[in-house]
Amino acid sequence: MKLADLPAALKLLEKESRLRHPDDFLDRDRLQDEFGEDFVDAATNDYLGLGERRCSFTIGPVQEWAVDVSRETSPQVETSPQVGLKSTERSPESPQVGLKTAGHGDTTSRDFVEGGLGVPSPPRPNAHVSLNVSRETRDRPGLNAFSSESRRFQESNLSPPTQEKASCELAQPLPGGPSVREDVSRETVQTVLRAGASASRLIYGSSRTHLDVEAYLAEWLGHEGSLLFSSGYAANVGALAALLSPGDAVFSDAFNHASLIDGIRLSKARPRVVSHLNCDELEKGLKSSRSSSARWVVTESYFSMDGDGPDLPRLRELCDHYDASLYVDEAHSIGTFGPLGAGLCVEKGIRPDVLMAAFGKAVGSHGACIAGSLNLRTWLWNRARSFVFSTAPSPLQTDALLSQLHAVSAAEGARKRLDEVGQKVRAGLRRKGVEVEPSSFGPILSLVLGSEEKALKVAANLRRSGILAQAIRPPTVPDSASRLRLCLRASLNDQQIERLILSVARETKGLTSQ
Ligand SMILES: Cc1ncc(COP(=O)(O)O)c(C=O)c1O
Numbered sequence: 365m366k367l368a369d370l371p372a373a374l375k376l377l378e379k380e381s382r383l384r385h386p387d388d389f390l391d392r393d394r395l396q397d398e399f400g401e402d403f404v405d406a407a408t409n410d411y412l413g414l415g416e417r418r419c420s421f422t423i424g425p426v427q428e429w430a431v432d433v434s435r436e437t438s439p440q441v442e443t444s445p446q447v448g449l450k451s452t453e454r455s456p457e458s459p460q461v462g463l464k465t466a467g468h469g470d471t472t473s474r475d476f477v478e479g480g481l482g483v484p485s486p487p488r489p490n491a492h493v494s495l496n497v498s499r500e501t502r503d504r505p506g507l508n509a510f511s512s513e514s515r516r517f518q519e520s521n522l523s524p525p526t527q528e529k530a531s532c533e534l535a536q537p538l539p540g541g542p543s544v545r546e547d548v549s550r551e552t553v554q555t556v557l558r559a560g561a562s563a564s565r566l567i568y569g570s571s572r573t574h575l576d577v578e579a580y581l582a583e584w585l586g587h588e589g590s591l592l593f594s595s596g597y598a599a600n601v602g603a604l605a606a607l608l609s610p611g612d613a614v615f616s617d618a619f620n621h622a623s624l625i626d627g628i629r630l631s632k633a634r635p636r637v638v639s640h641l642n643c644d645e646l647e648k649g650l651k652s653s654r655s656s657s658a659r660w661v662v663t664e665s666y667f668s669m670d671g672d673g674p675d676l677p678r679l680r681e682l683c684d685h686y687d688a689s690l691y692v693d694e695a696h697s698i699g700t701f702g703p704l705g706a707g708l709c710v711e712k713g714i715r716p717d718v719l720m721a722a723f724g725k726a727v728g729s730h731g732a733c734i735a736g737s738l739n740l741r742t743w744l745w746n747r748a749r750s751f752v753f754s755t756a757p758s759p760l761q762t763d764a765l766l767s768q769l770h771a772v773s774a775a776e777g778a779r780k781r782l783d784e785v786g787q788k789v790r791a792g793l794r795r796k797g798v799e800v801e802p803s804s805f806g807p808i809l810s811l812v813l814g815s816e817e818k819a820l821k822v823a824a825n826l827r828r829s830g831i832l833a834q835a836i837r838p839p840t841v842p843d844s845a846s847r848l849r850l851c852l853r854a855s856l857n858d859q860q861i862e863r864l865i866l867s868v869a870r871e872t873k874g875l876t877s878q
Contacts, residue, residue, distance in 0.1 A: 596722030602748030671808030699726025
């Protein structure tokens with residue numbers, strides 16, 4: 365379909381009473397607030413109530429910390445928690461986090477308090493850190509009371525009270541059960557988070573943290589809106605199948621990831637595979653497909669097996685000229701490139717019509733989003749089957765994702781170092797006579813060796829020198845294009861870089877086939 369037809373398609377759904385509006389007003393929370401103890405939740409698959417085992421606070425300003433609290437309780441014996449501070453780089457004005465627990469359980473229980481990275485970044489002026497408290501007590505009257513309290517903080521627009529000491533009675537002791545009381549010094553208590561989302565968001569509804577992360581992503585990536593998916597695979601498959609129609613002309617780069625290929629297949633549109641990065645061939649195809657109902661160009665911005673990328677401004681120009689929509693998968697470039705790590709599209713100053721960002725790579729988390737217009741978001745809410753028929757990302761994990769996104773935006777130093785490492789390794793290998801593809805850049809460096817045997821042998825020899833690099837073989841890459849894939853990291857020091865260069869040059873001597 366043409367993206368310009370989305371408003372009409374949504375109107376049609378509405379006329380047929382089949383349009384589902386995204387749950388952006390948090391219906392469940394509002395009901396819970398209105399009815400309090402009388403609220404009856406009959407719209408969740410969390411049959412045992414276990415999804416509420418964990419809760420989280422958002423506090424600030426803290427720079428970086430992590431606290432791990434574990435305690436073991438034996439029958440009717442009260443024990444003190446052991447507190448291990450993993451990292452305590454606090455700013456002097458940061459609040460202190462204190463946690464008191466008292467156990468009266470008849471089982472072993474464990475409490476965790478985890479800190480995230482609370483780094484300010486332009487889209488979100490306030491520093492944030494997430495404190496996730498898992499506990500054995502749940503589903504008790506106290507929890508509802510706590511939810512209401514946290515919502516009150518939200519409604520007061522999180523205007524941070526100064527470092528007051530908050531004491532939250534989370535649960536009433538049950539006969540024979542554990543009781544937990546937590547004292548947290550903090551500026552704001554933002555929300556209660558569930559360990560599990562319990563169902564698809566069309567069934568259970570959204571959580572505040574889903575909406576917060578989506579708003580953050582939209583701003584960061586420069587789009588009107590975004591929608592979270594549980595993985596990059598789910599995002600690509602769901603979005604492409606929802607957007608492409610059988611009569612569309614779909615131009616897909618020959619090296620596109622399997623999730624893009626599968627999404628196109630599911631849509632039943634016939635893909636026209638374009639040679640890798642070949643804009644001239646793409647232009648010919650676009651010219652000759654004027655009669656198609658819609659045209660799409662589908663590509664990655666940074667190819668995961670080759671460490672290269674298309675000429676994004678040229679792709680944008682071609683799409684504008686031939687009235688095609690541009691779909692860009694930024695799985696490997698988000699966090700890695702661009703100002704604040706916002707990816708190659710932002711770096712090159714172009715806006716694709718649909719952008720997929722995955723968080724399992726440089727963001728160091730999990731999940732993905734599709735960013736684009738608000739109409740696109742609503743369409744996917746209704747039509748992306750991997751979104752509609754799949755349990756939403758866990759609110760707790762999504763909160764951790766937000767911390768990671770703040771951290772990735774702030775990691776300008778690490779990005780600069782990563783770029784330096786990439787240049788040093790490429791230059792070093794070339795000096796040793798290794799053929800490195802001139803178009804490759806960034807952290808992925810593939811040395812094409814040809815046969816599977818060669819790639820496996822080189823990888824095995826490198827392991828013996830303490831270097832772990834994967835041999836990539838068909839079906840991930842075409843036949844006879846097996847390779848050694850180096851994933852470079854900002855943390856490599858100069859000695860490690862030197863050792864890597866020497867070992868790779870020694871093991872691949874005379875084998876690279878580019
Ligand atoms: C280019 C590309 N797109 C999508 C994905 C899928 O992302 P996820 O691992 O989050 O499912 C990957 C994963 O390797 C990828 O490399």
